[in-house]
Amino acid sequence: INPSTKxxxxxxxxxxxxxxxxxxxxxxxxxxxxxxxxxxxxxADFHSKDLSxxxxxxxxxxxxxxxxxxxxxxx
Numbered sequence: 769i770n771p772s773t774k775x776x777x778x779x780x781x782x783x784x785x786x787x788x789x790x791x792x793x794x795x796x797x798x799x800x801x802x803x804x805x806x807x808x809x810x811x812a813d814f815h816s817k818d819l820s821x822x823x824x825x826x827x828x829x830x831x832x833x834x835x836x837x838x839x840x841x842x843x
Contacts, residue, residue, distance in 0.1 A: 771817035771843070775826060779805040783831040787812060789839070790825045797824070816841055 789798040800812045824839045
């Protein structure tokens, strides 16, 4: 079993950005990235071996707003 996947995201303009995984209760469980980014498309590894199966939320937070997507983790 490979308990990791790639999270792909794009940054339209220079910005501080964070990509954070939350569990169903809203608790932060994993920080994928938290730094300044130049404009572009990025991929980051999400290692889920310490997490149980369930629904999680991946949130991209930048200076100009945020975007949240649901992730279903099956083991």
